[in-house]
Amino acid sequence: MKKTTVIFxxxxxxxxxxxxxxxxWQHAFRTIEGKExxxxxxxxxxxxxxxxxxxxxxxNMPLEDAIEVxxxxxxxxxxxxxxxxxxxxxxxxxxKGDGYAVALVTSRLRDxxxxxxxxxxxxxFFDTVVTCEDTAAHKPDPxxxxxxxxxxxxxxxxxxxxxxxxxxxxxxxxxGVASVLxxxxxxxxxxxxxxxxxxDFIIDKAEDLYGVLG
Numbered sequence: 705m706k707k708t709t710v711i712f713x714x715x716x717x718x719x720x721x722x723x724x725x726x727x728x729w730q731h732a733f734r735t736i737e738g739k740e741x742x743x744x745x746x747x748x749x750x751x752x753x754x755x756x757x758x759x760x761x762x763x764n765m766p767l768e769d770a771i772e773v774x775x776x777x778x779x780x781x782x783x784x785x786x787x788x789x790x791x792x793x794x795x796x797x798x799x800k801g802d803g804y805a806v807a808l809v810t811s812r813l814r815d816x817x818x819x820x821x822x823x824x825x826x827x828x829f830f831d832t833v834v835t836c837e838d839t840a841a842h843k844p845d846p847x848x849x850x851x852x853x854x855x856x857x858x859x860x861x862x863x864x865x866x867x868x869x870x871x872x873x874x875x876x877x878x879x880g881v882a883s884v885l886x887x888x889x890x891x892x893x894x895x896x897x898x899x900x901x902x903x904d905f906i907i908d909k910a911e912d913l914y915g916v917l918g
Contacts, residue, residue, distance in 0.1 A: 706918040709858040710799055711849055711881065713867035714810035716750060718792045719820050722890055724778065724785035725750070731777040736762060736770065750891035751869030753811045753842045782816055788824050789888060791910030796829035804917075807852040808833045809865075811842050831856050843871040846879030853881075864905075864916060870896055873903045884916055 715721045729749070730740045749757040754771060762770040799806050806829055810817055814835040821827040832855040834848045841847040849865060860880035865872055868889035876883035885892060887908035897906065905916045 707864050709805040709863035711807045711809050711865045713872050716868035720787045720789050728774050728778040732774040735773050747891040751871030753836050795910040800829050805831050805856045805858055809848045809852050811836045844874035846875050849879045
């Protein structure tokens with residue numbers, strides 16, 4: 705079936721927020737533990753809601769206190785540290801011009817999501833935006849994807865989910881949506897790319913998505 709609907713992740717897919725996320729985590733580790741942690745452990749948190757990651761990484765600290773250490777740094781540095789991945793703006797503009805329904809589904813809070821969209825003028829390209837504040841369950845649960853589809857009046861078999869983490873891939877699979885992993889993903893291993901939960905498609909450049917849509 706030809707796909708009519710594209711659901712995008714935000715961090716690491718459309719927007720290059722990797723550096724500010726890593727720096728925010730290392731700030732939290734330095735503040736709470738007195739030293740930084742290896743990058744590998746940080747990458748494993750990519751795609752998770754922050755409270756889930758914090759509860760796992762700082763089990764002995766009050767959750768809201770740990771989150772505030774991270775967010776205080778993130779808020780102060782987010783706007784200046786993000787950029788759009790090459791080709792993504794052009795892809796979004798093309799998809800809207802060609803009549804596709806386009807959604808954004810992210811585990812990020814609403815305020816910084818819109819800060820990033822507004823900074824680069826991307827908001828008009830999306831028919832709906834679903835953040836972590838809009839559903840009780842989060843990726844890899846399919847609830848956020850299904851909410852986005854319901855908002856647009858589209859069915860799962862019409863859609864693809866474009867993301868950079870296994871949480872995106874698993875959410876798509878569980879929701880009956882085709883999964884597309886971006887080739888610039890920082891948190892997915894080669895084994896995961898070809899393993900039992902492998903994405904349906906991998907694209908190396910933004911414009912390659914058209915080859916998936918049919």
